[in-house]
Amino acid sequence: MKVVFISNYFNHHQAPFSEAMYRLTKGQYWFIATEKMTEERKSMGWGREQVPGYVLESFSSQENLRKAKELILESDVAVFGLHGWSNFQLIQPRLKRHKLTFRYSERIYKGGVKWYRLPVQAVKLWLVGGRYDAMNMLCASAYTAQDYARTRSYVNRTYKWGYFPAAKRYDPDELMNRKLSAASGGEHPRASILWAGRLIAWKYPEASVELAAALRKKGYDFRMSIIGNGEMETQLRSMIRERKLEDCVEMLGAMSPDEVRSHMERADIFLFTSDFNEGWGAVLNESMNSGCAVVASHAIGSVPFLIRDGENGLIYQNGNQRQLEERVCRLLDDGEFRRKLAREAYRTISGEWNAECAAERLLLLAGTLMAKGKAQCPFGEGLCSRAAVLPNDWYHGE
Numbered sequence: 001m002k003v004v005f006i007s008n009y010f011n012h013h014q015a016p017f018s019e020a021m022y023r024l025t026k027g028q029y030w031f032i033a034t035e036k037m038t039e040e041r042k043s044m045g046w047g048r049e050q051v052p053g054y055v056l057e058s059f060s061s062q063e064n065l066r067k068a069k070e071l072i073l074e075s076d077v078a079v080f081g082l083h084g085w086s087n088f089q090l091i092q093p094r095l096k097r098h099k100l101t102f103r104y105s106e107r108i109y110k111g112g113v114k115w116y117r118l119p120v121q122a123v124k125l126w127l128v129g130g131r132y133d134a135m136n137m138l139c140a141s142a143y144t145a146q147d148y149a150r151t152r153s154y155v156n157r158t159y160k161w162g163y164f165p166a167a168k169r170y171d172p173d174e175l176m177n178r179k180l181s182a183a184s185g186g187e188h189p190r191a192s193i194l195w196a197g198r199l200i201a202w203k204y205p206e207a208s209v210e211l212a213a214a215l216r217k218k219g220y221d222f223r224m225s226i227i228g229n230g231e232m233e234t235q236l237r238s239m240i241r242e243r244k245l246e247d248c249v250e251m252l253g254a255m256s257p258d259e260v261r262s263h264m265e266r267a268d269i270f271l272f273t274s275d276f277n278e279g280w281g282a283v284l285n286e287s288m289n290s291g292c293a294v295v296a297s298h299a300i301g302s303v304p305f306l307i308r309d310g311e312n313g314l315i316y317q318n319g320n321q322r323q324l325e326e327r328v329c330r331l332l333d334d335g336e337f338r339r340k341l342a343r344e345a346y347r348t349i350s351g352e353w354n355a356e357c358a359a360e361r362l363l364l365l366a367g368t369l370m371a372k373g374k375a376q377c378p379f380g381e382g383l384c385s386r387a388a389v390l391p392n393d394w395y396h397g398e
Contacts, residue, residue, distance in 0.1 A: 001363060002028040004071050006090060007081040009037040010055045012257055013282055016355035017164045022054050024359050030075075031055045032068045034082065034090075073097075077366045079104060079138070088128040095132040100370050102362075103129055104138035104161055106279030106301055109147045122151035130154060136369070138362075139387040140280050141301025146389045158387040159365065159377070160305055163282045167289050167354035168261075172343050175291040179268055179342075191222045191332055194267035194292070196260050199230030202277040204297075207324060209236055211271070213243045214325050220332050222248060225263060229254040264290035268338060269331055272296035272303075275318050276392065285353065288313065288345035293338045295327045298395035306353055312344035317397050358383055 003025055007014065010033050022029040031054055058068035072078055073094050078101045080091050091101055129135040130153035137154040138161035139145050145158040179192065195208040205226060212224050226236065226249065233251070240249050255263075260283075264270065270287035276299040284302045287294055296303045299318035307313035314331070316323035331338040351357075361384040368378045379385040 001025055001077060001366065002075045003077045003079070003363075003366075004030045004032060004075040005079045005081075006032045006034065006068075006072065008035050009033045010051060011037065013163050013165050015052075016166045017358055018052070018054065020355045020359035021362075022052075024363060027054075029054055030071050032071065033057045033059070034087065035059050069093075073099075076100070076370070077362075078102070079362075081105070083128075085128060095129070095134050098132075098134045100366055101129075101132075101135050102138045102159075102366075103135060104140050105144055105148075107141045107143040107147045107276075109150070110277045110279065112276075113147075113150060118150060122153070125151045125153045133157075137387075142304035142387070142390050143276070143301055143392065145387040146391060149389050159384050160382065160387045161358075161384070162302055162305060162353065163280045163285065164353070164355040164358050165257075165282045165285050165289075167285070167349050167356075169350060170291065170346065172291065172346055175265065175346065176339055176342065179266055179291065191220070191269065192267045193222055193224040193269045193271060193328070194227070194263055194287075195224070195271045195273070196227040196255075196263070196283055196287075197274070199226075199228050199232040199236060201232065202275050204273040204275065204319075205232055205236055206239060207273040207321060208271050209239045209243070209245065209249065210321060211325055211328060212245050212249045215328070215332070216243075216245065216248060218329070220329070222332065224249045225267070226251045227253070227255050227260055227263060261286060261290060264292055267292050268342075269328060270294045271324075271328075272300060273324070275299045285349055289349040289354075291342045291346045293331050293341040294345060295324060295331070298397075299392070304390060304394070306348060308344075308348075311341070312348050313341055315395060315397065317395055320397070323397050352382055 003021055010031055018031050033055055056064055056068055058065045072090055078091055078094060080101060080103045095101055136157040137148060139158050140161050140163060148154045195205060197203045199205050208226060215222055237251060240246060264287050270292035272284055272294060274281060274297055278300040281300045281302045284296060284306055294313040296307060296315055297318040298315050303315060307315055309315045314327040316327050364378050365384045368376050377386055
Protein backbone atom coordinates (compact mmCIF):
# COMPACT_ATOMS: atom_id res chain seq x y z
CA MET A 1 0.00 0.00 0.00
CA LYS A 2 1.38 3.42 -1.00
CA VAL A 3 0.79 6.12 1.61
CA VAL A 4 1.49 9.86 1.62
CA PHE A 5 1.30 12.16 4.65
CA ILE A 6 0.92 15.92 4.05
CA SER A 7 1.64 18.42 6.81
CA ASN A 8 3.29 21.80 7.35
CA TYR A 9 6.73 20.58 8.47
CA PHE A 10 8.46 17.45 9.71
CA ASN A 11 9.18 17.37 13.46
CA HIS A 12 10.03 15.03 16.34
CA HIS A 13 6.35 14.38 17.12
CA GLN A 14 5.72 13.00 13.63
CA ALA A 15 8.99 11.13 13.19
CA PRO A 16 8.06 7.93 15.11
CA PHE A 17 4.81 7.45 13.18
CA SER A 18 6.55 8.15 9.89
CA GLU A 19 9.32 5.65 10.66
CA ALA A 20 6.76 2.98 11.52
CA MET A 21 4.73 3.68 8.38
CA TYR A 22 7.82 3.64 6.18
CA ARG A 23 8.76 0.26 7.61
CA LEU A 24 5.28 -1.30 7.40
CA THR A 25 4.74 -0.14 3.79
CA LYS A 26 8.22 -1.42 2.85
CA GLY A 27 9.34 2.02 1.75
CA GLN A 28 6.10 3.05 0.04
CA TYR A 29 5.62 6.07 2.30
CA TRP A 30 6.32 9.78 1.80
CA PHE A 31 6.00 12.78 4.10
CA ILE A 32 5.30 16.00 2.20
CA ALA A 33 6.29 19.14 4.09
CA THR A 34 4.60 22.27 2.72
CA GLU A 35 6.44 25.04 4.60
CA LYS A 36 9.54 25.89 6.64
CA MET A 37 9.52 25.36 10.38
CA THR A 38 8.81 28.53 12.35
CA GLU A 39 11.53 30.21 14.38
CA GLU A 40 9.40 29.87 17.52
CA ARG A 41 9.38 26.09 17.19
CA LYS A 42 13.11 26.04 16.48
CA SER A 43 13.73 28.02 19.67
CA MET A 44 11.91 25.27 21.57
CA GLY A 45 14.35 22.64 20.30
CA TRP A 46 12.28 21.41 17.36
CA GLY A 47 13.88 20.61 14.01
CA ARG A 48 17.16 19.25 15.34
CA GLU A 49 16.51 15.72 14.10
CA GLN A 50 17.93 14.60 10.78
CA VAL A 51 15.42 14.83 7.94
CA PRO A 52 14.98 11.33 6.44
CA GLY A 53 14.92 10.56 2.74
CA TYR A 54 11.16 9.98 2.58
CA VAL A 55 10.51 13.66 3.42
CA LEU A 56 9.75 15.80 0.37
CA GLU A 57 9.80 19.57 0.90
CA SER A 58 7.28 20.77 -1.63
CA PHE A 59 8.01 24.44 -0.87
CA SER A 60 11.69 24.26 -1.82
CA SER A 61 11.29 24.07 -5.63
CA GLN A 62 8.78 23.80 -8.45
CA GLU A 63 10.11 20.33 -9.23
CA ASN A 64 9.43 19.18 -5.67
CA LEU A 65 5.94 20.66 -5.83
CA ARG A 66 5.29 18.74 -9.05
CA LYS A 67 6.53 15.50 -7.44
CA ALA A 68 4.37 16.14 -4.38
CA LYS A 69 1.21 16.59 -6.45
CA GLU A 70 2.01 13.42 -8.37
CA LEU A 71 2.52 11.38 -5.19
CA ILE A 72 -0.67 12.74 -3.64
CA LEU A 73 -2.69 11.76 -6.69
CA GLU A 74 -1.16 8.30 -7.14
CA SER A 75 -1.01 7.05 -3.53
CA ASP A 76 -3.54 4.54 -2.26
CA VAL A 77 -4.01 6.50 0.98
CA ALA A 78 -3.37 10.15 1.81
CA VAL A 79 -3.31 11.68 5.29
CA PHE A 80 -3.76 15.44 5.22
CA GLY A 81 -3.19 17.80 8.14
CA LEU A 82 -3.69 21.27 6.71
CA HIS A 83 -6.60 23.71 6.51
CA GLY A 84 -7.50 26.36 3.95
CA TRP A 85 -8.53 26.38 0.31
CA SER A 86 -5.03 26.67 -1.18
CA ASN A 87 -3.87 23.63 0.79
CA PHE A 88 -7.04 21.72 0.01
CA GLN A 89 -6.30 22.09 -3.70
CA LEU A 90 -3.36 19.70 -3.21
CA ILE A 91 -5.71 16.81 -2.47
CA GLN A 92 -8.84 17.80 -4.37
CA PRO A 93 -7.81 15.91 -7.55
CA ARG A 94 -7.59 12.59 -5.67
CA LEU A 95 -10.95 13.22 -3.97
CA LYS A 96 -12.56 13.73 -7.37
CA ARG A 97 -11.27 10.25 -8.19
CA HIS A 98 -12.85 8.91 -4.95
CA LYS A 99 -9.46 7.87 -3.53
CA LEU A 100 -9.35 7.25 0.22
CA THR A 101 -8.16 10.31 2.11
CA PHE A 102 -7.91 11.14 5.81
CA ARG A 103 -7.81 14.61 7.21
CA TYR A 104 -6.41 14.81 10.73
CA SER A 105 -7.43 17.72 12.89
CA GLU A 106 -7.48 19.04 16.40
CA ARG A 107 -10.70 20.73 17.43
CA ILE A 108 -11.70 23.82 15.44
CA TYR A 109 -13.68 25.64 18.15
CA LYS A 110 -11.11 25.87 20.95
CA GLY A 111 -12.40 29.26 21.98
CA GLY A 112 -16.07 28.32 21.77
CA VAL A 113 -18.68 28.53 19.02
CA LYS A 114 -19.92 31.80 17.55
CA TRP A 115 -23.28 30.54 16.39
CA TYR A 116 -23.88 33.38 13.92
CA ARG A 117 -20.80 32.21 11.98
CA LEU A 118 -21.77 28.54 11.81
CA PRO A 119 -23.70 28.66 8.50
CA VAL A 120 -20.76 30.20 6.63
CA GLN A 121 -18.26 27.88 8.34
CA ALA A 122 -20.40 24.86 7.53
CA VAL A 123 -20.39 25.76 3.85
CA LYS A 124 -16.61 26.29 3.86
CA LEU A 125 -15.96 22.93 5.53
CA TRP A 126 -18.34 21.22 3.14
CA LEU A 127 -16.43 22.70 0.21
CA VAL A 128 -12.98 21.71 1.53
CA GLY A 129 -13.66 18.07 2.20
CA GLY A 130 -16.98 17.44 3.85
CA ARG A 131 -18.78 16.86 0.53
CA TYR A 132 -16.51 13.98 -0.48
CA ASP A 133 -17.31 10.49 0.84
CA ALA A 134 -13.67 9.54 0.28
CA MET A 135 -12.59 12.04 2.97
CA ASN A 136 -12.56 10.80 6.57
CA MET A 137 -11.56 12.55 9.79
CA LEU A 138 -8.79 11.41 12.13
CA CYS A 139 -9.58 13.19 15.40
CA ALA A 140 -6.43 14.55 17.06
CA SER A 141 -8.60 15.64 19.97
CA ALA A 142 -11.48 13.98 21.79
CA TYR A 143 -13.47 17.14 20.98
CA THR A 144 -12.86 17.16 17.23
CA ALA A 145 -15.93 15.06 16.40
CA GLN A 146 -18.14 17.44 18.39
CA ASP A 147 -16.81 20.54 16.64
CA TYR A 148 -17.20 19.15 13.14
CA ALA A 149 -20.63 17.71 13.95
CA ARG A 150 -21.80 21.27 14.56
CA THR A 151 -21.12 22.00 10.90
CA ARG A 152 -22.64 18.68 9.75
CA SER A 153 -19.26 17.60 8.36
CA TYR A 154 -17.74 14.10 8.50
CA VAL A 155 -20.84 12.54 10.08
CA ASN A 156 -20.07 8.83 10.75
CA ARG A 157 -16.57 9.39 9.35
CA THR A 158 -14.65 10.34 12.52
CA TYR A 159 -11.97 8.10 14.07
CA LYS A 160 -9.79 8.35 17.19
CA TRP A 161 -6.31 9.62 16.48
CA GLY A 162 -3.68 11.83 18.12
CA TYR A 163 -0.01 12.69 18.12
CA PHE A 164 2.60 10.03 18.72
CA PRO A 165 5.93 11.22 20.12
CA ALA A 166 8.62 8.59 20.61
CA ALA A 167 7.45 5.87 22.99
CA LYS A 168 10.48 4.72 24.94
CA ARG A 169 10.79 1.20 26.31
CA TYR A 170 11.69 0.82 29.96
CA ASP A 171 11.79 -1.90 32.53
CA PRO A 172 8.90 -0.62 34.71
CA ASP A 173 10.63 -1.66 37.94
CA GLU A 174 13.82 0.14 36.97
CA LEU A 175 11.82 3.23 35.97
CA MET A 176 10.07 3.32 39.36
CA ASN A 177 13.40 2.84 41.13
CA ARG A 178 14.86 5.72 39.13
CA LYS A 179 12.16 7.97 40.56
CA LEU A 180 12.89 6.79 44.09
CA SER A 181 16.60 7.41 43.68
CA ALA A 182 15.89 10.92 42.42
CA ALA A 183 14.02 11.71 45.66
CA SER A 184 15.75 13.06 48.71
CA GLY A 185 16.01 9.70 50.45
CA GLY A 186 15.20 8.86 54.02
CA GLU A 187 12.25 6.90 55.35
CA HIS A 188 9.79 9.10 53.44
CA PRO A 189 11.39 10.26 50.16
CA ARG A 190 10.49 13.73 48.98
CA ALA A 191 7.87 13.57 46.22
CA SER A 192 8.75 15.16 42.88
CA ILE A 193 6.09 17.16 40.99
CA LEU A 194 6.65 18.43 37.44
CA TRP A 195 4.93 20.99 35.20
CA ALA A 196 6.23 21.56 31.64
CA GLY A 197 5.05 23.76 28.78
CA ARG A 198 4.93 27.32 27.50
CA LEU A 199 4.24 29.83 30.26
CA ILE A 200 1.11 31.31 28.70
CA ALA A 201 -2.36 32.09 30.02
CA TRP A 202 -4.39 29.19 28.63
CA LYS A 203 -1.93 26.62 29.97
CA TYR A 204 -2.50 27.94 33.53
CA PRO A 205 1.01 27.46 34.94
CA GLU A 206 -0.02 29.59 37.93
CA ALA A 207 -2.27 26.70 39.03
CA SER A 208 0.88 24.73 39.86
CA VAL A 209 2.21 27.54 42.09
CA GLU A 210 -1.15 27.89 43.83
CA LEU A 211 -1.09 24.13 44.35
CA ALA A 212 2.40 24.30 45.83
CA ALA A 213 1.27 26.95 48.31
CA ALA A 214 -1.68 24.78 49.38
CA LEU A 215 0.52 21.69 49.76
CA ARG A 216 3.05 23.62 51.84
CA LYS A 217 0.26 24.87 54.10
CA LYS A 218 -0.90 21.28 54.64
CA GLY A 219 2.61 20.17 55.57
CA TYR A 220 3.54 18.02 52.56
CA ASP A 221 7.20 17.46 51.70
CA PHE A 222 7.70 17.83 47.96
CA ARG A 223 9.80 19.40 45.24
CA MET A 224 8.08 21.06 42.27
CA SER A 225 9.86 21.86 39.01
CA ILE A 226 8.43 24.15 36.32
CA ILE A 227 9.96 23.85 32.85
CA GLY A 228 9.32 26.39 30.10
CA ASN A 229 9.43 30.07 29.22
CA GLY A 230 6.90 32.61 28.06
CA GLU A 231 4.99 35.76 28.87
CA MET A 232 4.00 34.65 32.39
CA GLU A 233 7.52 33.94 33.64
CA THR A 234 7.89 37.17 35.62
CA GLN A 235 4.46 36.73 37.18
CA LEU A 236 5.25 33.18 38.28
CA ARG A 237 8.58 34.14 39.82
CA SER A 238 6.81 36.88 41.78
CA MET A 239 4.18 34.42 42.99
CA ILE A 240 6.89 32.03 44.20
CA ARG A 241 8.67 34.82 46.10
CA GLU A 242 5.49 36.25 47.61
CA ARG A 243 4.40 32.85 48.90
CA LYS A 244 7.93 32.02 50.10
CA LEU A 245 8.13 28.83 48.04
CA GLU A 246 11.74 29.18 46.83
CA ASP A 247 12.85 26.10 48.79
CA CYS A 248 10.26 23.80 47.18
CA VAL A 249 9.48 25.30 43.74
CA GLU A 250 12.10 25.82 41.05
CA MET A 251 11.76 27.36 37.60
CA LEU A 252 14.15 25.72 35.13
CA GLY A 253 13.50 27.70 31.95
CA ALA A 254 13.15 26.31 28.44
CA MET A 255 14.64 22.90 27.64
CA SER A 256 15.00 20.60 24.66
CA PRO A 257 12.49 17.74 24.30
CA ASP A 258 15.14 15.23 25.44
CA GLU A 259 15.89 17.25 28.57
CA VAL A 260 12.18 17.46 29.39
CA ARG A 261 11.87 13.70 29.04
CA SER A 262 14.79 13.23 31.40
CA HIS A 263 12.96 15.25 34.06
CA MET A 264 9.78 13.26 33.46
CA GLU A 265 11.66 10.02 34.05
CA ARG A 266 12.58 11.28 37.54
CA ALA A 267 9.22 12.85 38.42
CA ASP A 268 6.54 11.13 40.50
CA ILE A 269 3.63 13.38 39.49
CA PHE A 270 3.04 15.34 36.30
CA LEU A 271 0.60 18.26 36.21
CA PHE A 272 -1.22 19.16 33.01
CA THR A 273 -3.37 22.22 33.62
CA SER A 274 -4.35 23.57 30.17
CA ASP A 275 -7.85 24.59 29.14
CA PHE A 276 -9.75 23.82 25.91
CA ASN A 277 -7.14 25.62 23.82
CA GLU A 278 -4.85 22.59 24.22
CA GLY A 279 -5.68 20.78 20.99
CA TRP A 280 -3.92 17.50 21.84
CA GLY A 281 -1.04 17.93 24.29
CA ALA A 282 1.83 15.56 23.46
CA VAL A 283 3.37 16.05 26.90
CA LEU A 284 0.62 13.75 28.17
CA ASN A 285 1.91 10.91 25.96
CA GLU A 286 5.45 11.65 27.09
CA SER A 287 4.75 11.92 30.81
CA MET A 288 2.63 8.75 30.85
CA ASN A 289 5.31 6.94 28.87
CA SER A 290 7.83 8.16 31.47
CA GLY A 291 5.89 6.51 34.28
CA CYS A 292 4.43 9.63 35.86
CA ALA A 293 1.17 9.65 37.79
CA VAL A 294 -0.63 12.35 35.79
CA VAL A 295 -3.22 14.81 37.07
CA ALA A 296 -4.80 16.50 34.05
CA SER A 297 -7.56 18.94 33.15
CA HIS A 298 -10.53 17.36 31.39
CA ALA A 299 -10.41 20.12 28.75
CA ILE A 300 -7.20 18.87 27.10
CA GLY A 301 -7.85 17.12 23.79
CA SER A 302 -5.80 14.00 24.57
CA VAL A 303 -7.16 13.41 28.08
CA PRO A 304 -10.48 11.65 27.29
CA PHE A 305 -8.68 9.33 24.83
CA LEU A 306 -5.63 8.48 26.95
CA ILE A 307 -6.66 8.66 30.60
CA ARG A 308 -9.02 6.22 32.29
CA ASP A 309 -9.78 8.18 35.44
CA GLY A 310 -8.50 6.38 38.53
CA GLU A 311 -6.87 3.59 36.50
CA ASN A 312 -3.93 5.14 34.63
CA GLY A 313 -4.20 8.79 35.73
CA LEU A 314 -6.46 11.29 37.43
CA ILE A 315 -8.69 13.89 35.79
CA TYR A 316 -9.98 17.10 37.34
CA GLN A 317 -12.56 19.54 36.05
CA ASN A 318 -10.90 22.32 34.08
CA GLY A 319 -10.20 25.34 36.27
CA ASN A 320 -11.29 23.60 39.49
CA GLN A 321 -8.32 24.29 41.78
CA ARG A 322 -9.92 22.40 44.66
CA GLN A 323 -10.18 19.22 42.60
CA LEU A 324 -6.60 19.61 41.37
CA GLU A 325 -5.42 19.91 44.97
CA GLU A 326 -7.50 16.92 46.08
CA ARG A 327 -6.16 14.70 43.28
CA VAL A 328 -2.54 15.56 44.04
CA CYS A 329 -3.02 15.10 47.79
CA ARG A 330 -4.44 11.64 47.15
CA LEU A 331 -1.30 10.72 45.22
CA LEU A 332 0.98 12.12 47.91
CA ASP A 333 -0.93 10.29 50.65
CA ASP A 334 -0.96 6.91 48.90
CA GLY A 335 2.37 5.97 47.32
CA GLU A 336 1.11 2.52 46.31
CA PHE A 337 -1.83 4.04 44.39
CA ARG A 338 0.48 6.60 42.81
CA ARG A 339 2.85 3.90 41.55
CA LYS A 340 -0.08 1.82 40.27
CA LEU A 341 -1.30 4.73 38.15
CA ALA A 342 2.26 5.35 36.94
CA ARG A 343 2.71 1.75 35.82
CA GLU A 344 -0.66 1.70 34.05
CA ALA A 345 0.16 5.00 32.38
CA TYR A 346 3.37 3.49 31.03
CA ARG A 347 1.49 0.41 29.77
CA THR A 348 -1.10 2.59 28.01
CA ILE A 349 1.53 4.30 25.89
CA SER A 350 3.94 1.39 25.41
CA GLY A 351 1.17 -1.08 24.55
CA GLU A 352 -1.63 0.94 22.93
CA TRP A 353 -1.17 4.63 22.10
CA ASN A 354 2.11 4.74 20.22
CA ALA A 355 3.37 5.29 16.69
CA GLU A 356 3.74 1.60 15.86
CA CYS A 357 0.16 0.80 16.87
CA ALA A 358 -1.08 3.92 15.07
CA ALA A 359 0.59 2.92 11.80
CA GLU A 360 -0.65 -0.68 12.04
CA ARG A 361 -4.21 0.33 12.84
CA LEU A 362 -4.40 3.06 10.21
CA LEU A 363 -3.34 0.60 7.52
CA LEU A 364 -5.95 -1.89 8.72
CA LEU A 365 -8.63 0.80 8.82
CA ALA A 366 -7.66 2.02 5.36
CA GLY A 367 -7.76 -1.51 3.95
CA THR A 368 -11.21 -2.08 5.45
CA LEU A 369 -12.62 1.20 4.15
CA MET A 370 -11.29 0.60 0.67
CA ALA A 371 -12.78 -2.90 0.63
CA LYS A 372 -16.08 -2.39 2.43
CA GLY A 373 -16.89 1.30 2.49
CA LYS A 374 -17.32 3.96 5.14
CA ALA A 375 -19.84 2.04 7.29
CA GLN A 376 -17.18 -0.44 8.38
CA CYS A 377 -14.64 -0.11 11.20
CA PRO A 378 -12.43 -3.00 12.36
CA PHE A 379 -11.90 -1.61 15.90
CA GLY A 380 -14.34 -1.38 18.79
CA GLU A 381 -12.18 0.87 20.97
CA GLY A 382 -8.85 2.66 21.10
CA LEU A 383 -6.89 4.01 18.17
CA CYS A 384 -8.79 4.26 14.88
CA SER A 385 -12.10 3.23 16.46
CA ARG A 386 -15.12 5.46 15.97
CA ALA A 387 -14.79 8.86 17.66
CA ALA A 388 -18.12 9.77 19.23
CA VAL A 389 -19.34 13.31 19.82
CA LEU A 390 -18.09 14.40 23.26
CA PRO A 391 -19.45 17.64 24.80
CA ASN A 392 -17.14 20.04 26.62
CA ASP A 393 -18.93 19.52 29.93
CA TRP A 394 -18.70 15.72 30.01
CA TYR A 395 -16.63 15.66 33.23
CA HIS A 396 -17.58 17.02 36.63
CA GLY A 397 -15.75 14.79 39.11
CA GLU A 398 -16.64 14.45 42.76
